Amino acid sequence: MTELDIAGRVVELVRRLAGPDAQAEAVVTRADLALTRFANSFIHQNVAESGVAVRLRMHVDGRTAAGSGSLVDADGLRALVERTLAAARLCPPDPAWPGLTPPSPVPSGAVFDEATAYAEPDERAARVRAFVDAVGGLEAAGYCRTAYRSGAFANSAGHSAQGRTAEAAMDGIARTGGSDGVARHCADRLADLDGAALGTRAAAKARAAVDPVELPPGRYEVVLEPAAVADLLQNFSWYGFNGKRYAERQSFAEPGTAQFDPAVTLVDDPLHGSTLPYDVEGAVRRALTLVDAGITAGVAHDRRSGAEAGTGSTGHGMPGASTFGPMPRNLRLLPATGGDLAAGDLGTAGTTGGVGAVADPDTAALVAGVERGLLVSDFWYTRVLDPKRLVITGLTRNGVWLVEDGVPTRPVRDFRFTESYPRALGPGAVLGVGQRPARMPDRTDGVWWEAPPLRLAAWNFTGGASG
Amino acid sequence: MTEFDAATAAVQAALDAGARYADARVMHRRYESMSARNGDIEELLQDESIGLGVRALVGSSWGFHAVPELSDAAAREAGRRAARTAAASGRVSGPPIDLVPVEATTASWASGCEVDPLGVPLSDKGDLLVRATGTIREHGADLAEGLYQIWDTAKWFVSSEGHRIDQRIRECGGGISATSIGDGETQRRSYPSYRGQYGTTGWELVTSLDLAAHAARIAEESRALLTAPACPAGELDLILGSEQLALQIHESVGHAIELDRILGWEAAFAGTSWLDLAQLGSLRYGSDLMTVTIDPTIPGALGSFGFDDEGSPAVKRDAVREGRWVGVLAGRDSAAVAGLDYGGSVRADGWARLPMVRMTNVGLEPGPHTLDEIIAATDDGVLMDVNRSWSIDDKRLNFQFGCEIGWEVKKGRRGRMLRNPTYTGIGPLFWRSMDMLSSEVVPWGTPNCGKGQPGQIGHTGHPAAPARFRNVRVGVRA
Numbered sequence: 001m002t003e004l005d006i007a008g009r010v011v012e013l014v015r016r017l018a019g020p021d022a023q024a025e026a027v028v029t030r031a032d033l034a035l036t037r038f039a040n041s042f043i044h045q046n047v048a049e050s051g052v053a054v055r056l057r058m059h060v061d062g063r064t065a066a067g068s069g070s071l072v073d074a075d076g077l078r079a080l081v082e083r084t085l086a087a088a089r090l091c092p093p094d095p096a097w098p099g100l101t102p103p104s105p106v107p108s109g110a111v112f113d114e115a116t117a118y119a120e121p122d123e124r125a126a127r128v129r130a131f132v133d134a135v136g137g138l139e140a141a142g143y144c145r146t147a148y149r150s151g152a153f154a155n156s157a158g159h160s161a162q163g164r165t166a167e168a169a170m171d172g173i174a175r176t177g178g179s180d181g182v183a184r185h186c187a188d189r190l191a192d193l194d195g196a197a198l199g200t201r202a203a204a205k206a207r208a209a210v211d212p213v214e215l216p217p218g219r220y221e222v223v224l225e226p227a228a229v230a231d232l233l234q235n236f237s238w239y240g241f242n243g244k245r246y247a248e249r250q251s252f253a254e255p256g257t258a259q260f261d262p263a264v265t266l267v268d269d270p271l272h273g274s275t276l277p278y279d280v281e282g283a284v285r286r287a288l289t290l291v292d293a294g295i296t297a298g299v300a301h302d303r304r305s306g307a308e309a310g311t312g313s314t315g316h317g318m319p320g321a322s323t324f325g326p327m328p329r330n331l332r333l334l335p336a337t338g339g340d341l342a343a344g345d346l347g348t349a350g351t352t353g354g355v356g357a358v359a360d361p362d363t364a365a366l367v368a369g370v371e372r373g374l375l376v377s378d379f380w381y382t383r384v385l386d387p388k389r390l391v392i393t394g395l396t397r398n399g400v401w402l403v404e405d406g407v408p409t410r411p412v413r414d415f416r417f418t419e420s421y422p423r424a425l426g427p428g429a430v431l432g433v434g435q436r437p438a439r440m441p442d443r444t445d446g447v448w449w450e451a452p453p454l455r456l457a458a459w460n461f462t463g464g465a466s467g
Numbered sequence: 468m469t470e471f472d473a474a475t476a477a478v479q480a481a482l483d484a485g486a487r488y489a490d491a492r493v494m495h496r497r498y499e500s501m502s503a504r505n506g507d508i509e510e511l512l513q514d515e516s517i518g519l520g521v522r523a524l525v526g527s528s529w530g531f532h533a534v535p536e537l538s539d540a541a542a543r544e545a546g547r548r549a550a551r552t553a554a555a556s557g558r559v560s561g562p563p564i565d566l567v568p569v570e571a572t573t574a575s576w577a578s579g580c581e582v583d584p585l586g587v588p589l590s591d592k593g594d595l596l597v598r599a600t601g602t603i604r605e606h607g608a609d610l611a612e613g614l615y616q617i618w619d620t621a622k623w624f625v626s627s628e629g630h631r632i633d634q635r636i637r638e639c640g641g642g643i644s645a646t647s648i649g650d651g652e653t654q655r656r657s658y659p660s661y662r663g664q665y666g667t668t669g670w671e672l673v674t675s676l677d678l679a680a681h682a683a684r685i686a687e688e689s690r691a692l693l694t695a696p697a698c699p700a701g702e703l704d705l706i707l708g709s710e711q712l713a714l715q716i717h718e719s720v721g722h723a724i725e726l727d728r729i730l731g732w733e734a735a736f737a738g739t740s741w742l743d744l745a746q747l748g749s750l751r752y753g754s755d756l757m758t759v760t761i762d763p764t765i766p767g768a769l770g771s772f773g774f775d776d777e778g779s780p781a782v783k784r785d786a787v788r789e790g791r792w793v794g795v796l797a798g799r800d801s802a803a804v805a806g807l808d809y810g811g812s813v814r815a816d817g818w819a820r821l822p823m824v825r826m827t828n829v830g831l832e833p834g835p836h837t838l839d840e841i842i843a844a845t846d847d848g849v850l851m852d853v854n855r856s857w858s859i860d861d862k863r864l865n866f867q868f869g870c871e872i873g874w875e876v877k878k879g880r881r882g883r884m885l886r887n888p889t890y891t892g893i894g895p896l897f898w899r900s901m902d903m904l905s906s907e908v909v910p911w912g913t914p915n916c917g918k919g920q921p922g923q924i925g926h927t928g929h930p931a932a933p934a935r936f937r938n939v940r941v942g943v944r945a
Contacts (some may be wrong), residue, residue: 038559040732042561043560045531046529047530047532047533047820048552049532049533049820067513069516071515076515091589094507121552126558132559145921241543336557381858383494383856383858385856385869393943418867437652443921460945
């Protein structure tokens, strides 16, 4: 039975058990997920799972309930419908029910790679082998993963959609003398993951990070590499461009206002990568501009928050959105245009005391303009102190370097920071945006953050590694 | 075909495919959660999931495969694929792996439960949240939220060494929160804690919380916090309430003593640990008042079980004894690598996840004081409680935590309310500064401990009591 068959069967069961006026939508997703994990330079965990999930939402007699399960035989589907129907009848009226997505064409997803979808454990292990070999005797740790999802949507309004998606990602560190260097990449094709290149990059950065000095906390000019910028995008997604938090006045977002530097344009662009082309409500997923040249342009909505806002859905329905809110989860910080970086040209930025600290010409170009500041590879364990101003505390990780006169001169011990993310990217605060974005994987497949490196006027470091 | 039959078939298939050890877990989990907002039910979720996960050891390499069906064919295929995956791991193999011995056991175990939480009518559970969140709104908060969650998990474990164990663990809990929104900032108060209190109990836990009775208070406190003075910045004596201390234990002790972190197995993601096995038994972790146990036998605590997911029986152990580091959270393979003789702290988040080292109940033994005595003995300090934010480095040393509420403590008295209280420090220095500890221990439950790749959510318990720490840096802000 295909996913669309199962979804159609669930909708039909609802009609039979709850009557012809019941509204129902069903999402069925099969997934084959595999992750090969390594540490201390050997594979220590290697997992794969095959799964199927059915999610049902129904609106009956003015009341709404949702249920889900992994049982797709006749008894399992019937039990799912019966318990969701029983729950709906006990729920209070739902006057804000936004209705079902009407029938509309859903284009197929942008790209799909069969070889990635059906990758064997040997293929992941081969990339790990290449990474470990490339670090040249340093300790290596990380993962290589592949994900395949095939799904379908159907509702009682006659709308349906289906699609499939595959993704691969690799994330690894090299370690030496208490210092780590990182390299990570998310791609639509496993073939695009180069374990050796990633290992080489991680090892160079780790070696450049040995024997760090401790600097006093304070406000420093910074160049953030894409892994660090990804953390900004993730927190903007959760707390800023989330339609529910916006409606609750818990977001900083003020559409129409110049809240960011003119160099900042943010677009949620799921079709830029492999993806299922519909959300959990069957709405078409498409690009949504959130910040246009510094001016906040909008926030993400599902059908419910979109109805409240009067804008309609932006295709961001997701499981748990009633509680956590709809979020943009394929965010791109658009790169600067017009420059001309030669591949492999590191300029002067990577050639002195911080050899290996700068791993690409894009970052090198930004670092070259810094008189005194810090180059930051990655952020870690960031948490919100004040959601309205999006004040975040967290730590640097996987390499920090002091930059003097355009050159990384010394590795620096990790800092704790406490910073308002919108303020850090506010008008006049962005001194440079790189030209080559890198796609960073999220903890969940299908979610990614794409950004070039960023040069910012100030970042508020509030503590050193030793307190 | 029974669940035990499916698990046995998977294990046998893995052995037939070349594994020298294999184990399998069948899990059937029912989950229910309900959230309310501003006096209305916001969302009701019900999920049911069943499947099988099998782990195979080929040479010195592990493989794991999980499937959502329990047929004989599916179970055998899962076993074969686990072995094949383990063989692939051999392309980048490590040192030889042993497993510390665990007696092969046939056993059944169930957590205590007076009132089946899934049996309580939805209307009753909904009324509870609607009433509490309605009261919060009536008392001035802009946003009133309530939540309960229920997990009912049955699992069947079989190993190639002869284990045959079934368990049924029922967990539930809930809580409420009030958020007030001011000019440019928000303030939240929660009861009984951030995200609520949870345990391996029945619905009687939620009933005992009496959520509605605390709704008006947290609403008024969240509103009052908007105009309260900010927490002062500087070095002061810090008194933590038990809920916040539970989080402190979780982050700066629980994760630090996970043996997989100490061995570097989590280096690229969750991180490592500042602890060095060479110092086990001698390292000064905290003051003499600090005795932390690993105890999955506490009735009703969220990290309790009869057997872990490797078949090791629940046993109470010391992690820190009178300030000295003496124990770790371990699994059978990590313990063997470390030269220890015990595992017992390995769990999997559902049938589709690999069992890994997780906290059970990691908490403080009671101290000799009371909170009132601690306040009375403090000349100039800040009392903070209920976690609002948490951040700690990848070695579990440098932390910064924020709480929902603080109070000035002057000359032995609790004074005015303080907003945005935060504190920061270095784990062992902080714990060594603990000079007063209350006897008022509460076994706080944390239902959201993230770890592993793919991600797993662990349920952990943390007995904790109010305590005082000297000369702590407080009041960090942007």
